[in-house]
Amino acid sequence: MELPILPTSVIGSYPKPRWLLRQYKLYRLGRIPEEDFNEAVRDASVAVLREHERAGIDIPWDGEMGRSEMTEYFTAKIHGFRFYGPIRVWGNFYFNKASAVSKLEYREPLVLDEFKFVQSVTTREIVKVPITGPYTLAEWSFNEYYSTKEDFAMDLAKILNKEFKLLEDEGAGFIQIDEPAILNHPDEVEWAVDVVNRAVKGLKIKVSMHVCYSNYYLLADYFDDLKVTQFALEFANRNFRDMDFLKKLTHQELGFGVVDVHNPRIESPEEVARAVRKVFKYIEPERLYINPDCGLKLLSRNIAYRKLVNMVKGVEIVRRELEREGKTSIPLRTLRDI
Amino acid sequence: MRIIPALIGSLPRPLGLAKKIELYNIGRLSEGKLEKAYREYTKRVFEKSRDAGIKVVTDGMYRWDDIFNPLIRYIDGVEINGLFKFYENNFFYRSPVVKGEVSLLDNPIPKWIRVAKEILEDVYPEATLKAVLPGPVTLAYHSINEYYESLESLVNGYAERVLNPLIKELEVEIVELQEPALASELSRATREDEVHISKEIARAVIEELGKVKKLWVVTYFGTPQIIPEGVILNVDLVEGSLPDGVGGEIGLGVVNARETKMERADRIRDRLLKLSGNFSIIYVTPNTLLDFLPESVAWRKLRLLGRLGGE
Numbered sequence: 001m002e003l004p005i006l007p008t009s010v011i012g013s014y015p016k017p018r019w020l021l022r023q024y025k026l027y028r029l030g031r032i033p034e035e036d037f038n039e040a041v042r043d044a045s046v047a048v049l050r051e052h053e054r055a056g057i058d059i060p061w062d063g064e065m066g067r068s069e070m071t072e073y074f075t076a077k078i079h080g081f082r083f084y085g086p087i088r089v090w091g092n093f094y095f096n097k098a099s100a101v102s103k104l105e106y107r108e109p110l111v112l113d114e115f116k117f118v119q120s121v122t123t124r125e126i127v128k129v130p131i132t133g134p135y136t137l138a139e140w141s142f143n144e145y146y147s148t149k150e151d152f153a154m155d156l157a158k159i160l161n162k163e164f165k166l167l168e169d170e171g172a173g174f175i176q177i178d179e180p181a182i183l184n185h186p187d188e189v190e191w192a193v194d195v196v197n198r199a200v201k202g203l204k205i206k207v208s209m210h211v212c213y214s215n216y217y218l219l220a221d222y223f224d225d226l227k228v229t230q231f232a233l234e235f236a237n238r239n240f241r242d243m244d245f246l247k248k249l250t251h252q253e254l255g256f257g258v259v260d261v262h263n264p265r266i267e268s269p270e271e272v273a274r275a276v277r278k279v280f281k282y283i284e285p286e287r288l289y290i291n292p293d294c295g296l297k298l299l300s301r302n303i304a305y306r307k308l309v310n311m312v313k314g315v316e317i318v319r320r321e322l323e324r325e326g327k328t329s330i331p332l333r334t335l336r337d338i
Numbered sequence: 339m340r341i342i343p344a345l346i347g348s349l350p351r352p353l354g355l356a357k358k359i360e361l362y363n364i365g366r367l368s369e370g371k372l373e374k375a376y377r378e379y380t381k382r383v384f385e386k387s388r389d390a391g392i393k394v395v396t397d398g399m400y401r402w403d404d405i406f407n408p409l410i411r412y413i414d415g416v417e418i419n420g421l422f423k424f425y426e427n428n429f430f431y432r433s434p435v436v437k438g439e440v441s442l443l444d445n446p447i448p449k450w451i452r453v454a455k456e457i458l459e460d461v462y463p464e465a466t467l468k469a470v471l472p473g474p475v476t477l478a479y480h481s482i483n484e485y486y487e488s489l490e491s492l493v494n495g496y497a498e499r500v501l502n503p504l505i506k507e508l509e510v511e512i513v514e515l516q517e518p519a520l521a522s523e524l525s526r527a528t529r530e531d532e533v534h535i536s537k538e539i540a541r542a543v544i545e546e547l548g549k550v551k552k553l554w555v556v557t558y559f560g561t562p563q564i565i566p567e568g569v570i571l572n573v574d575l576v577e578g579s580l581p582d583g584v585g586g587e588i589g590l591g592v593v594n595a596r597e598t599k600m601e602r603a604d605r606i607r608d609r610l611l612k613l614s615g616n617f618s619i620i621y622v623t624p625n626t627l628l629d630f631l632p633e634s635v636a637w638r639k640l641r642l643l644g645r646l647g648g649e
Contacts, residue, residue: 085632
């Protein structure tokens with residue numbers, strides 16, 4: 001499969017339409033039946049997917065319309081977790097942090113239906129399926145059952161591996177493992193890498209790993225050990241400072257974050273283009289994808305959309321420059337290519 | 339030896355209050371109604387602390403987004419930057435970016451403490467109220483320093499020009515300084531930083547602040563590497579251990595505020611018994627901020643601490 005040079009993508013989440021949030025509320029209160037809620041989620045998925053496509057995103061997703069949150073959605077479907085109540089992440093944002101209270105078991109597909117639906121309605125050749133990774137699921141859960149966190153995370157890796165293989169069999173071409181917590185404990189990163197590698201064992205498709213708000217110098221020590229095709233990282237939030245660690249990214253791709261998801265200011269296309277040119281010092285255009293720093297869900301929908309539009313416009317400025325050098329497209333690289 | 343149950347730092351901000359703050363932020367709730375909500379929820383903290391048997395309390399820090407905000411909004415020379423992980427937690431703070439000489443601006447913190455004290459006197463007058471502030475060392479380590487020659491100059495700036503005048507204004511007997519950095523230097527998890535504050539300077543600035551008011555210095559996520567004199571030191575016994583050379587009054591973090599699993603009171607008592615000869619008073623506390631737990635579990639852990647109190 002060929003993609004335009006500097007393929008644009010999203011990280012995952014996107015602001016849910018207000019009408020969908022109302023449906024979530026009504027559904028939780030038991031005031032609408034499940035089938036009505038599911039229909040609303042599907043309608044929102046189409047709306048957001050079209051929004052991504054209209055913005056010009058090459059590899060879209062549906063903004064996780066059916067997911068309440070990035071860990072809770074998964075822990076609620078994996079047998080062995082229970083919930084005690086929400087905890088705060090920052091400001092007034094909360095998530096339901098689960099506690100592992102018995103051995104974890106895979107009893108039902110986690111995102112297969114979501115993928116099949118998005119695949120059936122997108123106009124693009126490929127979509128990216130974001131899934132929270134095993135280390136982050138363990139790190140962002142409480143553990144009342146496993147004697148070690150490594151055992152806990154490894155069981156999650158085995159569960160996710162089953163889901164990944166199912167997705168691959170059903171035609172998914174690009175999975176993104178979200179591991180924002182993987183660098184939390186520097187002394188655990190070595191086994192955390194094994195955990196991620198266990199989760200992707202046997203896969204042949206494209207796999208990206210998203211890490212944000214972390215020390216990338218620590219991650220860089222493990223670039224070569226991680227069996228992924230791409231690292232999708234956040235740079236706008238840190239004002240594109242300290243990018244020297246990218247010298248260690250010698251063969252995998254970079255998903256370059258150029259949109260700050262915690263700031264409502266809309267980056268101009270010229271700013272995006274400048275950032276992209278800046279990263280060329282480290283990564284050649286053929287190994288570069290462009291995305292926002294992270295999920296866009298904390299922004300208002302209008303601002304999130306305009307940020308994506310300008311991101312694509314900025315990329316188009318650089319694409320025109322690359323075209324003069326004869327660089328117009330790249331092949332989709334998979335795990336077979338690294 | 340006396341064992342006194344105590345709260346350190348923040349409590350989980352109740353969802354109901356968070357919703358009110360959000361309504362205020364988008365202009366759909368008046369300042370007066372938000373203030374009323376803060377007072378009602380603070381009253382609830384003191385009532386529940388009383389019922390749980392917690393003798394030394396904070397106001398739960400419901401007005402704070404994290405241990406630095408909103409204080410850093412009231413520091414001249416500081417701008418607010420993007421989000422950073424607070425150590426290795428799935429909890430984020432807005433980082434201060436130091437652009438000029440720091441100095442304390444007019445701020446509402448003394449008034450908030452006065453309000454909390456009035457509420458406490460109304461519902462739980464026997465309790466002791468601590469005001470909570472970030473310690474200078476932790477604040478400096480979590481800053482992006484673009485002005486001072488060194489982090490050590492910055493720590494001095496924060497101590498002398500921000501915390502010293504603020505502590506003087508607070509109408510409490512004890513001020514709690516959140517100083518996890520004394521036990522756990524800024525983790526490599528979030529930043530690649532080679533800049534350090536020497537132990538001597540860290541100790542000296544805290545001891546100097548201790549001359550202004552009695553300090554309760556809370557450390558966590560490790561064993562304190564710096565032992566300031568003349569303060570109540572709080573040590574995290576879940577993720578660290580008791581350092582040599584401490585005695586008198588001490589705070590011991592004996593329940594894990596980062597795990598929902600409940601501790602057994604008998605095991606904690608046995609542990610405290612072994613330490614009883616070393617201290618005149620042991621304040622039993624959570625090992626770190628209870629903000630990392632669901633509210634219901636946080637209160638269960640506090641009730642457990644309450645049961646440990648006594649001679």
